[in-house]
Amino acid sequence: MRKISASYIFTGKGKLLKNGILVIDDDGTVIDLIDTKGKLTEISSLEHYNGILCPGFVNAHCHLELSYMRGMLKKTSNIVGFVKQMFIKRGGYEGDIFEEIAKADKEMQLNGIVACGDICNTEDSFLIKSKSKITYYNFIEVLGLKENQVSNKIEKAKQIANEAINSNSGIVSITPHASYSVSIPLYYEIKQIAEDNKSIISFHNQESKEEDELFVGEQNELYKFLENFGLNKNTFPITNKSSFESIAQYLPQNNNILFVHNVFTNSNDIKSANKLFPNHYWVFCPKSNLYISNTLPNIELFKNENDKICIGTDSLATNNSLSVIDELKVLQNNFKNLSIEQLLQWATLNGAKALQMDNKTGSFEKGKKPGVNLIYDINLQALKLTEKTKVVTVQQ
Known part of the structure; x- marks a missing residue:
């Protein structure tokens, strides 16, 4: 099981979750999605990234x-x-x-x-x-x-x-x-x-x-x-x-x-x-x-x-x-x-x-296996992509 967080999480639709936590099984199946209301506390084995997590x-x-x-x-x-x-x-x-x-x-x-x-x-x-x-x-x-x-x-x-x-x-x-x-x-x-x-x-x-x-x-x-x-x-x-x-x-x-x-x-x-x-x-x-x-x-x-x-x-x-x-x-x-x-x-x-x-x-919903992407080198203040913005797979 992995607990993954980032500056923001895009779930598939709606507003970004600031400092949200995505919980997935070892095979990538979504177990839970936690809205921390932007307040991230120290959690054991938590992975945290700068950027936006989104479905594949x-x-x-x-x-x-x-x-x-x-x-x-x-x-x-x-x-x-x-x-x-x-x-x-x-x-x-x-x-x-x-x-x-x-x-x-x-x-x-x-x-x-x-x-x-x-x-x-x-x-x-x-x-x-x-x-x-x-x-x-x-x-x-x-x-x-x-x-x-x-x-x-x-x-x-x-x-x-x-x-x-x-x-x-x-x-x-x-x-x-x-x-x-x-x-x-x-x-x-x-x-x-x-x-x-x-x-x-x-x-x-x-x-x-x-x-x-x-x-x-x-x-x-x-x-x-x-x-x-x-x-x-x-x-x-x-x-x-x-x-x-x-x-x-x-x-x-x-x-x-x-x-x-x-x-x-x-x-x-x-x-x-x-x-x-x-x-x-x-x-x-x-x-x-x-x-x-x-x-x-x-x-x-x-x-x-x-x-x-x-x-x-x-x-x-x-x-x-x-x-x-x-x-x-x-x-x-x-x-x-x-x-x-x-x-x-x-x-x-x-x-x-x-x-x-x-x-x-397509979305981070329980039971789905959508893949997890990290979009990084973005303008987090304006929430805009930049010429340097790239994506990497966190979970295929």
Whole structure:
């Protein structure tokens, strides 16, 4: 048994506990959480740290299989520039892909990540995941614009899903990629699978302004690029609405659904999400957004969505680290009104709820085994992260 204290404890939600005490079993299971009201007395075998203790982080969006692409892609100004580079360079790596995946998994562990929602287009990451301390939710991603390929796309996704299950690499679901990359018949197939299995959906949403433009009939740079893969004027209806509102009807409404990126999401989209998707979550990956489009989501629009916001790192193709604390720094630096409590809730409990892992992780509650992180080198007076702020695992 360990008794651990720090300058502050963040429990998963609510205010920080000053000089609180966390009691955990040898395997990390929470036994008790003591609010000392800030008055810490001498206790036998008590560990005390300067900084903030919080539950292990949940990385709600990653592409672990792309870890070999670290540093391979140049920063771009829009999604088309990024996707073009991906197609050119994704198959040309001559090193050990599995070694890079293993390194990335270890990097996440060292950065205090205990659970991860990971996008999978291949089977490459499953062996590493089966041996990892991180709990993974594997989103088998499907994309395809040609209607005559729907059955093949679904069959391939099911094969990858079965490989994930057979390798014990975590929970599995089949999910659509994005508004611009999935045909209507393919949407319906994926929707049916999700509804039948009550599985979670992870959906790349409004990462670029070009996505919205497609649904008002603009034959923009993205449209012209996608013509190479079967897009034509009949693929999507011209709705004169945002991409979010245009495709909402093709997504399962009662499942947990993670909308990822949301860089160009507007207030009407948020209202629609609350009306149509009672179990929706917004996943922000700010460092990736700056890499691809040099633009961040308007976090102010989401001020009433505090319990629905999660944090992701995206992949090492568009990021130089797999670190939740680094993502939080970017958000704090660009949105000064965000409190440390908000940021840490997004990074812990909300992500656990989104991935339906909150029965085990995300908060310091009796019986849970959430991992324990120490955030240090922070401004304890202002309760702000600094450029020097780091995280270390006190209990995995």
